[in-house]
Amino acid sequence: MTFNLDPNKPIYQQVAQQILQDIKEGKLRPGDRLPTERELAAQLGVARGTVKKAYRELADNNLVEVIQGSGTYVHSHRQGAEGEKRKLAMALLEETADRLDLWGFSPEESLNMMRIVLDKASPGEKTLRLAVIDCNPESLAIFKKQLLYLPGVSLSLFMVDSIILDDDPRALLADFDLVVTTETHYDQIAQSLAGFGKKLLKVAMAPSRHTIVSITTLPRETPIGIICSSNKFANLITEQLCYFREEEKSYPVNFETDLQSTIGFMGRYGAIVVSPDSLLFDKQAAGDALDRYRQQGGRVIPFDYLIERGSLIHLEEQVGALMEEKYHLPETL
Known part of the structure; x- marks a missing residue:
């Protein structure tokens, strides 16, 4: 054996x-x-x-x-083999359910994740086309990273302006099964897509728990700089800094057009709030710049602006329902 x-x-x-x-x-x-x-x-x-x-x-x-x-x-x-296999399977599922509960996942989330796993195991090529719309490239990159785990989903990213300024935005999105945007832009996108037959879904966004804790635990006197690629993402970070630090002020911003300039900017502040896709996290490009900054006492806070948990559960359910409808699949759960 x-x-x-x-x-x-x-x-x-x-x-x-x-x-x-x-x-x-x-x-x-x-x-x-x-x-x-x-x-x-x-x-x-x-x-x-x-x-x-x-x-x-x-x-x-x-x-x-x-x-x-x-x-x-x-x-x-x-004849005992089938019963044993079922018993072992139940024990494995119970162990998995206990672990998910320990990690803080609700029963609803656990069921959604099980459906996703079963969808991955299903034979045949099944694809759902999903369009994601937001106002800045950093948020779109976070969207893509957060949704990569969904099986059979092909993601396409669109800036808000590319939709509202298009001569026929409904034709532009006609081939997509689901269109997702944030609560902030939902009304604007819905107006541009008036009469759109496809499903338009809004999701709530918020900084991750880790980002919030990192911001709120910074000493009040710490000088903070912002590093990102777009003005809109810089404004979003500034808004959240003011909210969680309970102060109204502007923060200096470095737009990553030149890596050496960004590294020099970083050294002038006790903490930097950085978009997660910053080149500073790419060791091949930035070398050990972040490590040196941390060794000198600097704080690095990636600004993870994520789909909130309730919205993510709802999105998973919608994707599952549309997949079943499109490919006439039996319900997996």
Whole structure:
């Protein structure tokens, strides 16, 4: 027998599951003798107790039979295999659900993620075209990064101006299954797409928890600089800095047109708030500039402006519903 084991998962469960698979595929036949606990433990490089636990689980489900003084044999009644497989699957799902709950995911979020995993495993090429609209390139890049995990979704990014200034924005977006924009721009986009037959979805955006904590824990006297690519993203960062620091002021901004100039700008401030796609995070381009800045006591705060949790759940549900409608799929959950 050969085993492929993942050290990040319970070894005994994997051993039991792979023996079960060999029984199902006929590689192990009724009456076949399994290696002794000592032999298999030595083969796998695991404790003998791990193998004992795997064999006990198989025996408890009538898949193998332990004969004292003789060995462990594949049970002559194969009907137990389906029940064992289902039991192992339920145990795995329960373990996964407990872990997701521990990580703070709601039951609704866990169900959505399970649907996404099942969609990925579904055969056939199924694609949903999704257009994302916002007013600055930094936010669009964050959108794309945040939504990459959705299976079968092809993302296209549009600036707000490219929609509202187009002669026929409905024709421009006609091939898309879903159009997503922020609450800030929803009314403006809805007006431009009046009569648009496709679904238009608005999502709420907010700084990530990590970004908020990093901003609010900065000492009041810390001089702060902003580094980004567009004026609109700089205004967004300024608005959030004023809100969370409870002060009305402007902050100096460096637009990343020249990397050396940006590195020089950074050195003049005790903290910098940076767009997540900044070249400063690219070691090939910026070298160890950020590491040196941090070693000198500087604080680097990536400004992650993300789809809020409730909006993300709703978006996942809409994507799933549209995929089912488009490809006539049965509901996975």
